[in-house]
Amino acid sequence: MAGIGREERSGSIGRGVSRRWLDFMATGWREEEVDLSPVAQVKHLARRRALLSAVFPGDTLVIPTGNIHSRTFGAPYDFRAGSDFLWLTGDQDPDSVLVMHPTGMGHDAVLYVRPRSDSASGAQYLDMTHGEIWHGRRFSPGEKAVRLGIETRVLGELPGVLGRVASSDRLRVLRGYDRGIDGGLERGVLPVTAGNVARDGLLASVLSELRLVKDEWEIAQLQDAVDATVRGFEDVARRLRPDGVTAERFVDGVFAWRARVEGNGVGYSSVVAGGGRSTILHWSRNDGVVEPGQVLLLDMGVENVNGYTADVTRVLPVSGSFSVAQRDVYDIVYAARTAGLGVLAPGVAFVEVQEVCNRVLAEGLRGLGLLRGSVEEALDPSSLEYRRWSLHGFGHMLGLDVHDCGHSRPEFYGGGVLRENHVLTMEPGLYLQPHDDLVPAELRGVGVRIEDDVQVTASGARVLTEALPTQSHEVESWLAAQREAGPREPGTDDH
Template sequence: MATANPVPEPLLRFLSGGWAAVVRETPAQDPRAGAWQERRARLSSQFPDRTIVIRAGHEVTRNSTTTYSFRAHSDFIYLCGAAEPDAVLVIHPAGDAELFVHAPHRLGEIEWFTDPSRSPLWAGPQVEPEELALRLGITVRALAAMPPSYTVPDDAAFDTEVSRSVARLRLVKDAFEVESLRAAAAASLLGHAELRASIPEAIREGGERWLEGTFLRRCSASGNGPGYWPIVGAGPHSCILHWHRNDGPVRNGDVVLVDAAVEGTDHYTADITRTYPTGDAFTGAQQSVYDIVQAAHDAAIASIRPGSSFHDSQDVAWATLVDGLIDLGVFRPGQRAEALDPDTMLHRRYTLHRTSHHLGLDVHDCQVIAAEYRAGTLVPGMVFTIEPGLYLQANDETVPEHLRGIGVRIEDDVQCTADGYAVLTSGA
């Protein structure tokens, strides 16, 4: 990787001339500009007489002189649509707003040649503040000109309340957001189809890492990258909830659990899990576990309707899973009540996790108010996952031996609608 060297004065003079003017198209205003403005106004109205400062965040060092790919804070994206590192959004008490971004380096400035992050020779053309203002429908100024009074104060309580207020706005998606989630879902389903087709190659060589790479290629081709790091667990790894190492073999006759999704170019992500046979079909034991999870998944989705409790679908899913575990001989019929009792929750040995969370700009969207939304009711426009699973660990002696080492999760993204629900990820 190249690094900048000191620039002698003669070279700087030589660099300062002889360049043709770059013709740039005038950007059109983004159709979402009005929505961003409305969100800012709604947030501002909750904090009369207060100035709200939201930062995009900074590039994070990976090692030495390299950084991770930058991704702006989701609240920042939600409120203005920008994604530039170090940018600052200032919302004034009346709802007016200013966006402060780095101004491009100019010819004659040494940084025009030496700054690896913002030199046009190193990093490509930089966005002009005027262009950003036209596209986003907001006043844009140079970051260097930001008044010191806009510095974020050390007020943790206010910061927390602003964060929670933005999360409440983000709970209900508008039409633009739902369309973005549909696009991310479509790209993710394509990635899953490509991954499944590559299972024979993963068996021959490459294993889980081959499948991971296959999906990541789709993430790069169709979006900003993965919405979260893929989980690719084959064989007993299918029972490990967050298996991110993805470094095991893929063997014929196993199951492979894949939890992976694309983050779209406008930063909204899907969240999809599929469980595949590595051979032509599931074995009898694998199919029996899969069918139970599928039944729980379908029953949970069928329970979704406006006004129902957020946890209703989870209760339905867990009850279906426990009934299936009784059929498999994992629980005795007389254990059903104890297995489902909120004070004992014996089923969690095999189900491990909750079956739903909100989805949007973050894979676990609005997490700062998770306890609040879990205690609430469904409203049209909410988008969330339905993801029941069973994980029968390879060394779990409470499980019949022929079922050990089988993990199955089926996850889809669902929108609550005025008359029920819409599955955004139906397909592969």
């Protein structure tokens, strides 16, 4: 990438540049045409903001998208808009801030955005941080208003706006996203008291809770992300060697290729875990090798172009067939997954689904000879012996975040009940560590998680990931068919 010298570290190249060069650079630029078509979700945005407005009448609400962060000096991470902000505005650019100004009838929503960098002032080419020659053309505030269907003003007006309400007890700020806004809180420009922190925390919780039930457009986006993810799993299966060593990093890269071609990239760090690493729940170094005879646990998801992510896990027998021991563990997890799906329906408590999955896992562990006592003893809260081999819950919400709506209050999420058009994962698992002496030798190093993405419907559940098989014999047949089809290049040949 273009280098940064010492004179450029301030974010500007203006020092030491001649007036002649500046005058030359200020002229001769033709205006670039841009597509001002409304964003795909525009018809849903006003309704979403109205839902938020109804919860906080009379309050000023400040919801930033966030800033670009540095990976290393002079090399930024790719920007990802804050999910609450994205849900309310459809805007995926950094630094913007949504402010909902209270009115007698609700709120006026105003989006404060960074203006274009013009050539006359030199900002277009002198400002390395925001200049358009460095980073590409931005939409002007007026152009954004057309695309997003919202009143839009320049970001420079925001300090004055916030200053006028800083002392109000009717101000709520979504914290942790914008350095400037958080810095204002820390410096006392915006007050920080116990009451303010609680008010701001409630804003974060309500935003999560409003996003729990997906609208029809969101469900279509999640299906789109799932479909791309399925193709990514197929890509991996077609390149996985049955009789030789495959690097986990290679597998990671094959899926990332698909994710970047069809979406924004991966929705989270992919887990590519061969052999004993399949028992490590969040293995993401992906620096091992996959060998014949092992299982390969793949936990991966594509984030689509509108920010919605899939979250899918499958376990493949590298050689093409599960061993007896591997199949025994796999089939227990499959039974738990099937039992859990069978009880998903509106009005069912999250804890009930968890209990159903836990019982099947405990019964399976008993059958493998791992439990010291009965199933009931293993499930007893004072024991929870089964959790030695299954540490996590049955699933989580899914949407713009892989672990979506995480700021929801317990009564709306883990301590509440399912609602129609919740979208969540179903992902029971068993993990028999290689160094666990309580596990028979033939079972050590076998980790199995089967994760599907599921929409709660009026009468039950719809599995969005049904195109990827889950029964052990179906997985074997699918893997054989993918290998027979042979490798392909994402984006050129498949849909």
